[in-house]
Amino acid sequence: MIVDYHMHTPLCRHAVGEPEAYARRALELGIEEIGFSDHSPMPVSYDPDWRMSAGEYPSYIDMVRRCQKAFPGLSIKLGLEADYHPGTEDFVRDVIAAHPFDYVIGSIHYLGDWGFDNPDHAHRFETQDLHAIYAQYYDLVARLARTRMYDILGHPDVIKKFGHRPAVDYEPLERGALEAVAQSGMALDVNTSGLGRPAKEIYPSLRMLKAARSMGIDITFGSDAHDPKRVGDCFSQAVALAKEAGYTQFRRYAARRFDLLPLP
Numbered sequence: 001m002i003v004d005y006h007m008h009t010p011l012c013r014h015a016v017g018e019p020e021a022y023a024r025r026a027l028e029l030g031i032e033e034i035g036f037s038d039h040s041p042m043p044v045s046y047d048p049d050w051r052m053s054a055g056e057y058p059s060y061i062d063m064v065r066r067c068q069k070a071f072p073g074l075s076i077k078l079g080l081e082a083d084y085h086p087g088t089e090d091f092v093r094d095v096i097a098a099h100p101f102d103y104v105i106g107s108i109h110y111l112g113d114w115g116f117d118n119p120d121h122a123h124r125f126e127t128q129d130l131h132a133i134y135a136q137y138y139d140l141v142a143r144l145a146r147t148r149m150y151d152i153l154g155h156p157d158v159i160k161k162f163g164h165r166p167a168v169d170y171e172p173l174e175r176g177a178l179e180a181v182a183q184s185g186m187a188l189d190v191n192t193s194g195l196g197r198p199a200k201e202i203y204p205s206l207r208m209l210k211a212a213r214s215m216g217i218d219i220t221f222g223s224d225a226h227d228p229k230r231v232g233d234c235f236s237q238a239v240a241l242a243k244e245a246g247y248t249q250f251r252r253y254a255a256r257r258f259d260l261l262p263l264p
């Protein structure tokens with residue numbers, strides 16, 4: 001059995017395909033369980049063009065429920081991808097508490113006012129010190145973990161998305177963040193979307209996954225599909241990576257609790 005816990009809906013304004021199309025694709029591929037994790041509402045000043053509005057939030061829940069009813073033979077979880085951004089914690093806490101989620105993915109998409117994972121703004125990687133950027137990113141990851149608001153760390157090393165890597169060793173930054181993740185009890189999202197980006201790697205890297213494994217951190221799997229065609233994309237590679245890092249199990253979530261299943 002395998003699960004895909006990271007997929008989006010058109011409500012975020014940058015994904016295509018109704019949830020039913022994602023579910024159909026999962027059935028075709030023999031994926032037994034999926035979960036939707038669309039970008040959560042945030043305070044209006046934060047990234048409004050890339051997510052559902054607070055007014056659209058109920059329709060997201062309805063959409064996932066409708067899909068669950070349409071596919072009784074497929075296990076479909078209600079998840080959410082909620083940003084961590086200092087200063088928005090109270091808002092996000094209320095957003096998470098508003099519905100009975102199976103899991104909540106916590107992700108970082110901004111360093112200050114810089115949407116670093118947006119290709120239109122990636123030029124900033126060329127004019128700033130990469131080690132300082134990575135340090136800022138991993139500091140935010142640690143702070144995300146310490147909030148205890150989220151179940152899963154989304155695309156753990158997404159800061160590498162456009163292929164910019166510091167010349168000096170940044171493993172200590174990864175390990176520092178992972179220690180906070182380990183303490184929080186969160187899992188890592190082994191996310192295949194990085195393979196199609198300039199980084200050309202799964203998030204997280206084998207190095208980071210090995211470190212996570214040594215700290216007792218569990219994993220889940222996600223395609224981060226913004227198109228039904230990407231459901232379960234490259235999952236055999238993701239499972240192979242997890243095994244190479246020493247994993248034998250992954251987490252399945254329900255009502256924000258998990259059990260462990262053997263890797264296929």
Ligand code: ZN
Pocket residue numbers: 008012014039226
């Ligand atoms: Zn997205």
Ligand code: FE
Pocket residue numbers: 081107109154155
């Ligand atoms: Fe994300």
Ligand code: FE
Pocket residue numbers: 006007008037081224
């Ligand atoms: Fe996502």
Ligand code: ZN
Pocket residue numbers: 081107154155224
């Ligand atoms: Zn994502």
